[in-house]
Amino acid sequence: MFSLRHIIKLITLLIATCSLSFLLVSYSPIDPVQTYVGADMIRVSPEQRENIAAYWGLNNSRTEQFLSWTKAVLHGNLGTSLIYRAPVLSVIAERFVASLALMGVAWILSGIIGFILGIIAGMREGTIWDRLIKGYCFLLASTPAFWLGLLLLIVFSVWLGWFPVGLASPAGVLAENVSLVERLRHLFLPALTLSILGVANVALHTRQKLVEVLHSEFIRFAKAKGERGFHLLYRHGLRNISLPAVSLHFASFGELFGGAILAEQVFSFPGLGQAIVQAGLGGDVPLLLGIVMFSTLFVFTGNLLADLLYRFIDPRLRRRGGW
Secondary structure: HHHHHHHHHHHHHHHHHHHHHHHHOEEEEEEEHHHHHHHHHHHHHHHHHHHHHHHHOOOOHHHHHHHHHHHHOOOOOOOEEOOOEEEHHHHHHHHHHHHHHHHHHHHHHHHHHHHHHHHHHHHOOOHHHHHHHHHHHHHHHOHHHHHHHHHHOOOOOOOOOOOOOOOOOOOOOHHHHHHHHHHHHHHHHHHHHHHHHHHHHHHHHHHHHHHHHOOOOOHHHHOOOOOOOOOOOHHHHHHHHHHHHHHHHHHHHHHHHHHHHHHHHHOOOOOHHHHHHHHHHOOHHHHHHHHHHHHHHEEEEEEEHHHHHHHHHHHHHHHHHHO
């Protein structure tokens, strides 16, 4: 029952997202023929232009175009990227590997650091540590990703020269010749940008939930029995504060993907975020729609994993709703 409900949600979400995205793109001022031909447009005759439009099915109605595109998608064909001159699936797969490394490192670090800071602030409510952590998180919550990325770039790359200015590997070096150390040096600043920004929400929500738990009746009873400090937190509070932290962090896949787009632009990191910007600016409709579908699956997966972990952490949910 649990699986069937989520499958129906995913199908409905994909249909709605694809329909809306296709409708918006079809009414946009982007000329797919001009995008396909590029700078050579001045040497293309009207007859050739019509042949290109007929080949891509652009002379058909929007309904026919959408049904044709949907039929191709159901057969696993997302079309050919006009910018990269390659199948959309291969472009997404290649770019997602780079983005996965970036978002994965940032997601893990922000979750761990945010959870620890939230516990420290909640356990030390009202102290200087609590005020410092809250002030730090409020400052981060109002900081744009691109501004923080530029700041880190100026400090660590331009002034100190510790890390490269951008890209995922040194320019002019074949991918197979790039060492792991060099890859990590190029990954560090973009991942640090996303990690710092992702800390705030997790830390603040964890702190607030821990404060509520520590003021509850069963915690007062545990304190009356002599339990204190980390032992009290581990036995009576950790499971209660981990549920909202897990839910919030997995639900942040959408924010993580959006932040990765800005970070990849600042650091010229060749990931999926940079690809969607290039597709939008260059009028690459097949790639744009393909990435929209993929990002929908990505965010849905995060929410689904949160639901599954909820049932793993809290047995009451398994008994109530089934799997």
